[in-house]
Amino acid sequence: MSPSLPSEDLLVRMHRELARALAKDPDKVKWVMVIDLARCIGCHACAVACVSENKLPPGVVYRPVMEEEIGVYPNVRRRFLPRPCMQCENPPCVAVCPVTATWKNKQGVTVIDYDRCIGCRYCLTACPYGARCSDFAGFYTNATAEADGLLLGRKAAAKGYEDAATPEYGKAWPPRGHGSPIGNARKCHFCQHRLAVGQLPSCVTSCIGRATVFGDANDPASYVRECMGSPRVFRLKEEQGTQPNVYYLA
Amino acid sequence: MANTKRSNPLLLVACLGLLAGLYGVFEALVYRTGPTGLGSYVPWGLGVALYLLFLGLSAGGLLVNCLVYILGKKELDRIAGVVTYATLLTEVCAGIAIALDLGHWERMYRFIVSPSLTSPMFWMLIFFTAVLVVYAVKALAIIVGSQSLARLCSLVSIPVSLCFYATNGYFFSIITSHPAWSGAFTTVWFVLAALLSGGGLVTALAWFSQEESEVTLRLGRTVAVLLACFLIFEWLYFSAGYRGGRPDIAAALTAMLTGQAAWSFWLLHIGLGLFLPLALLLVGRNSPAAVAWAGLCIVAGFLAYRYAFVVAPQSVPMLPGLDKAWQDPRLTLTYTPTLGEWLLTLWVFSLGLAGFVVGPRLFPRLFSRPAWLQPLAR
Numbered sequence: 001m002s003p004s005l006p007s008e009d010l011l012v013r014m015h016r017e018l019a020r021a022l023a024k025d026p027d028k029v030k031w032v033m034v035i036d037l038a039r040c041i042g043c044h045a046c047a048v049a050c051v052s053e054n055k056l057p058p059g060v061v062y063r064p065v066m067e068e069e070i071g072v073y074p075n076v077r078r079r080f081l082p083r084p085c086m087q088c089e090n091p092p093c094v095a096v097c098p099v100t101a102t103w104k105n106k107q108g109v110t111v112i113d114y115d116r117c118i119g120c121r122y123c124l125t126a127c128p129y130g131a132r133c134s135d136f137a138g139f140y141t142n143a144t145a146e147a148d149g150l151l152l153g154r155k156a157a158a159k160g161y162e163d164a165a166t167p168e169y170g171k172a173w174p175p176r177g178h179g180s181p182i183g184n185a186r187k188c189h190f191c192q193h194r195l196a197v198g199q200l201p202s203c204v205t206s207c208i209g210r211a212t213v214f215g216d217a218n219d220p221a222s223y224v225r226e227c228m229g230s231p232r233v234f235r236l237k238e239e240q241g242t243q244p245n246v247y248y249l250a
Numbered sequence: 251m252a253n254t255k256r257s258n259p260l261l262l263v264a265c266l267g268l269l270a271g272l273y274g275v276f277e278a279l280v281y282r283t284g285p286t287g288l289g290s291y292v293p294w295g296l297g298v299a300l301y302l303l304f305l306g307l308s309a310g311g312l313l314v315n316c317l318v319y320i321l322g323k324k325e326l327d328r329i330a331g332v333v334t335y336a337t338l339l340t341e342v343c344a345g346i347a348i349a350l351d352l353g354h355w356e357r358m359y360r361f362i363v364s365p366s367l368t369s370p371m372f373w374m375l376i377f378f379t380a381v382l383v384v385y386a387v388k389a390l391a392i393i394v395g396s397q398s399l400a401r402l403c404s405l406v407s408i409p410v411s412l413c414f415y416a417t418n419g420y421f422f423s424i425i426t427s428h429p430a431w432s433g434a435f436t437t438v439w440f441v442l443a444a445l446l447s448g449g450g451l452v453t454a455l456a457w458f459s460q461e462e463s464e465v466t467l468r469l470g471r472t473v474a475v476l477l478a479c480f481l482i483f484e485w486l487y488f489s490a491g492y493r494g495g496r497p498d499i500a501a502a503l504t505a506m507l508t509g510q511a512a513w514s515f516w517l518l519h520i521g522l523g524l525f526l527p528l529a530l531l532l533v534g535r536n537s538p539a540a541v542a543w544a545g546l547c548i549v550a551g552f553l554a555y556r557y558a559f560v561v562a563p564q565s566v567p568m569l570p571g572l573d574k575a576w577q578d579p580r581l582t583l584t585y586t587p588t589l590g591e592w593l594l595t596l597w598v599f600s601l602g603l604a605g606f607v608v609g610p611r612l613f614p615r616l617f618s619r620p621a622w623l624q625p626l627a628r
Binding site: 047058065066083117118119124132136240 | 286288293370371375571581
């Protein structure tokens with residue numbers, strides 16, 4: 001094996017660092033994400049994994065991947081930019097919520113209490129990254145014809161996937177179609193329910209180019225901390241003063 | 251509308267509208283925002299525009315109280331009752347419009363049990379309630395003939411109402427992610443827009459409901475000044491926006507002027523809502539009927555202005571390419587209100603119309619001169 005190749009998969013290292021962070025006092029952990037744009041191949045696997053993990057309905061997406069064509073023919077390239085919630089230090093979405101349904105938790109992640117949100121969508125307009133979605137009660141199987149039998153038909157199709165409750169925030173939500181999160185604002189939360197059981201966010205584990213890095217910014221030995229010190233690092237819309245906790249490597 | 255013969259057809263129209271609009275109310279109550287044409291990138295639409303329209307119309311009370319108690323135009327106190335009623339009715343319509351626009355209207359009690367003092371929306375609700383309470387007490391004072399209480403309520407209502415209309419502008423002005431909304435200018439402009447549209451409504455009521463020619467002409471002159479100020483403000487808004495050089499602001503302004511709803515902006519807002527009333531106020535300045543029609547035109551054209559202000563800036567993506575990143579009808583930058591939204595709008599308008607028609611029958615004392623302005627019986 002070439003000595004220039006990494007001796008272990010980055011995911012293994014991140015899992016080890018995650019276990020270390022989870023063993024710490026939770027108040028001393030600060031989750032951050034770093035996305036290396038040079039490694040992103042635009043496969044959208046992270047976006048799909050996120051939708052699947054959180055059982056997101058149509059029209060709700062936490063981590064779309066934006067694509068851009070740059071250059072002039074024949075010197076043209078495509079550039080990809082995944083956009084999760086930036087988990088801002090100074091989140092405009094939190095300040096505008098009239099009923100304190102959204103806040104930053106101690107690890108720096110902006111979370112939503114679906115049972116408290118009134119669905120005014122003020123946070124959606126306040127977020128400079130368009131990182132919040134409203135759940136308009138969509139179903140993928142709405143247009144699926146009903147038919148007899150166990151395998152065919154809308155009900156059977158929906159039962160296997162979208163009627164299932166979302167696992168978000170580790171709470172026991174009712175089956176989809178019975179109240180919240182329908183009608184609520186929804187957003188990326190760094191897969192809180194996965195972190196709670198020692199798993200990395202689904203966008204991190206599904207990234208085949210290992211472009212998405214996740215970890216504890218307060219751990220000086222963590223890989224995210226290394227990346228944050230890179231000269232290639234930048235954050236989106238810094239001029240807004242939101243101080244995102246998602247960093248990009250150009 | 252004191253004339254029953256004249257008001258009966260209007261009541262019929264209102265009843266038909268209420269009946270037809272019931273489906274929109276049912277949809278909003280049961281399915282909430284699900285059947286709307288809204289999306290995550292254009293999360294505010296007709297419901298918010300309707301709310302802004304009616305809250306603006308409620309500013310007639312502020313205008314008249316300022317004229318009576320600050321500028322000393324005592325003759326306007328003759329229509330204090332109808333103005334108070336109009337303020338209450340339009341506030342109720344505004345409240346219904348925005349409540350039915352929520353994803354979970356049944357959780358509105360959360361404003362009280364878990365309030366956020368940093369949110370302009372919370373303060374908006376506080377001042378909304380305060381205006382409602384102050385005007386309700388004033389209506390009661392007029393009905394029982396208590397001049398001192400009515401005067402006290404009027405004086406209190408001026409700062410409270412100013413806070414309310416300013417908070418509505420502030421609500422938008424802090425949204426820096428949509429630069430066409432943000433900035434202190436919006437707060438001031440909202441107060442002016444409210445005074446203009448509310449002034450238009452009370453001018454129309456002063457003639458069509460009260461047939462007070464002197465009051466109508468006085469209000470007409472005030473509305474003409476407000477209209478001129480509004481035109482200057484609107485010109486400043488577009489001029490500064492375009493000349494400032496920010497592409498996102500320019501894109502939002504272009505969406506207003508040439509976008510999907512540009513026809514309503516030009517025809518209804520600029521044509522019907524600004525220039526036609528301006529012409530009527532200039533040419534027919536001595537005719538109470540012409541002045542009242544000018545007021546009505548302002549009211550009719552204002553929904554288009556509110557709609558353009560709310561919807562067009564949202565058609566500019568927060569990040570370039572965001573609307574193309576994940577394909578879904580709810581993740582686009584366009585918005586077309588659905589039939590249910592239009593029916594709900596029709597229902598709220600019909601409720602307002604019905605309120606004005608049945609008002610004189612339910613509260614005759616509000617629709618006549620206050621007791622302290624009536625000649626003593628011999």
